[in-house]
């Protein structure tokens with residue numbers, strides 16, 4: 346089978362490797378699509394000696410069933426989950442493998458076949474095509490978990506920092522949730538334009554406008570009530586605190602690093618949100634369906650596996666020309 350390998354800095358090759366076979370409790374999946382995630386930044390690093398195949402937003406069709414499996418049959422359409430918990434700890438037992446201290450990240454999406462434990466596969470609705478289906482795990486799961494962990498009121502003035510694919514989905518979901526004032530921020534003008542098309546009420550480019558002053562002016566002088574951030578940059582972090590009002594809440598998806606000048610009187614609630622839990626999958630599908638959200642609006646390109654290097658180049662080197670990019674295995 347064909348599989349993508351990380352062979353050097355900004356370099357992926359497609360080579361012929363052995364097809365895997367499913368062990369007990371596992372399925373062999375014929376991969377149909379896999380989206381490039383904003384976290385696939387390994388691409389810009391040096392490859393290690395035996396770099397495994399990456400890609401964790403995949404979909405496919407059950408090709409073979411391992412011993413003891415009961416959940417799916419050959420030919421079933423599936424969406425893949427990327428976090429495999431130990432199954433024994435309190436977090437795993439509570440249905441939150443994302444908090445498991447021994448979790449493993451499962452990839453293998455950029456190849457023709459891959460093996461998954463049955464706990465890592467969800468059923469894909471028949472009426473959803475495989476391009477859209479590649480957005481049904483990570484891409485919608487992350488912003489919707491953010492919406493659960495930090496619930497906005499309809500009258501809140503809400504900022505979304507970073508308008509890559511997930512930031513744009515956050516904006517669409519906030520809109521669908523009924524939030525009346527949404528302000529989108531990004532340093533790429535094309536993404537601000539896209540945000541306006543998708544329902545942002547105001548957009549700000551922090552490179553050309555002081556974001557703190559602009560947000561305060563749009564929010565009656567005090568600042569935003571809530572902010573959702575996909576930007577990991579110390580200056581942006583400071584600005585997010587300074588542009589929210591006293592008592593506001595901030596939800597981050599990307600971690601924090603750097604040096605901050607944040608005063609002790611900045612009373613804020615900081616909410617951390619990571620990936621999504623398996624139990625949320627069905628609820629997420631219903632949210633998208635009930636609100637008639639067209640996820641393809643954030644797909645900018647579809648590339649075949651053979652052109653994966655070009656796809657990564659476009660995703661990470663040309664943010665003004667790309668949003669979500671989906672790789673197809675056919």
Ligand SMILES: [Zn+2]
Nearest residue numbers: 382383384483
């Ligand atoms: Zn991801």
Ligand SMILES: [Zn+2]
Nearest residue numbers: 431434437445
């Ligand atoms: Zn565990």
